[in-house]
Amino acid sequence: MSxxxxxxxxxxxxxxxxALYPSPEIMKASVIASKxxxxxxxxxxxxxxxxSKQGSGLENEQGGGQAIWQYIQSLASEHEIKLLPNTAGCKTADExxxxxxxxxxxxxxxxxxxEVIGDDYNLQPDPIELLDACKHLIADGFQVLPYCTDDLVLCQRLYDLGCQVIMPWASPIGTGKGLLNPYNLTTIRERLPKATLIIDAGIGKPSDACQALELGYDGVLLNSAVALASDPVTMARAFAYAVESGELSRSAGLMPERQTAQPSTPTLDTPFWHQTT
Amino acid sequence: MITISINEQTYKFYEQITLSEALSRYFEHESKPTVFALAVNQNFVPQTQYANHQLSSGDIVDIFSPIQGG
Structure with a gap:
């Protein structure tokens, strides 16, 4: 599991x-449970x-953000967790x-x-701005993990620019629709065998994460599927098992899919079997 | 007199002022995050340059701090 x-x-x-957890405490417990x-x-x-300063009656959200930051800091120091800052909300390469x-x-x-968003309706990445941002960031020494669509040519361009990690979506952010186009995702995996590929966005169920690993993806990045569950901590555990299961099944070698039925029980000499010729 | 916008609030200063000095004035009225980074006119300014960065009239300062994210 590396x-x-x-x-x-x-x-x-x-x-x-x-993001999106009912409380900072549940966020921290969920992250730990997810492994x-x-x-x-x-x-x-x-x-x-x-x-505004406390006591003015106007403070609220900013204080919540500071609290979350303290929880994330403690997670990082106590559980050897690495931080991955995003560029959510940006619409241009400059931003x-x-x-x-x-x-x-x-x-x-x-x-x-x-993240460089090109469409507010489905939060689809803007491929033009994304490539431009990547170029500048890599030149400045950043190690970029681009969130992108499941477009083979775009992923190839990102890889050619120097992105060792590429993160195509499964479906739009927060929809929980799972892997909408396994064919595209499989093609990207086959054509970029040396890239670290992580499915980012759209994962709704642990079985989606398992499927991503079975397709040969190196990892999955998710948030809403755990944070919006009725019991986020238990769901985080379910995702930990799903990812491990997906990797095991991939390494064990899946059977080939067939178009016609094949009996699993040998038919020769079974009861009531009669040779017809 | 120069006019500076800090997080969409307008401040007027009677003389040239550095970014460091402007931040001190701003945080007299607003909560100071435990950690923050900032941009002037949408360009990143490193902390090491706050004391030397002279602001000009019309400059827009945006202060950012960590929040949860997906």
């Missing part, structure tokens, strides 16, 4: 987000109203580059989960 991200060997193939060794987080501009620079200073990591 996932290689830019030379770092991680003993889990699951990467997990820190993930990478947690994603983000940066947000301090709101002038919500960031993403600036946010990535700030993340590197704050979190002390060259890793960046690069």
């Amino acid at each position: 996932l290689n991200i830019y030379g770092s060997e991680l003993d889990s193939r699951l990467l997990i987000g820190s 993930a060794k990478v947690v994603t987080l983000s940066l947000k501009r301090q709101s002038p109203i919500l960031g 993403a580059y600036t946010l990535a620079q700030m993340s590197r200073e704050l979190f002390g990591t060259p890793w960046v989960k690069l």
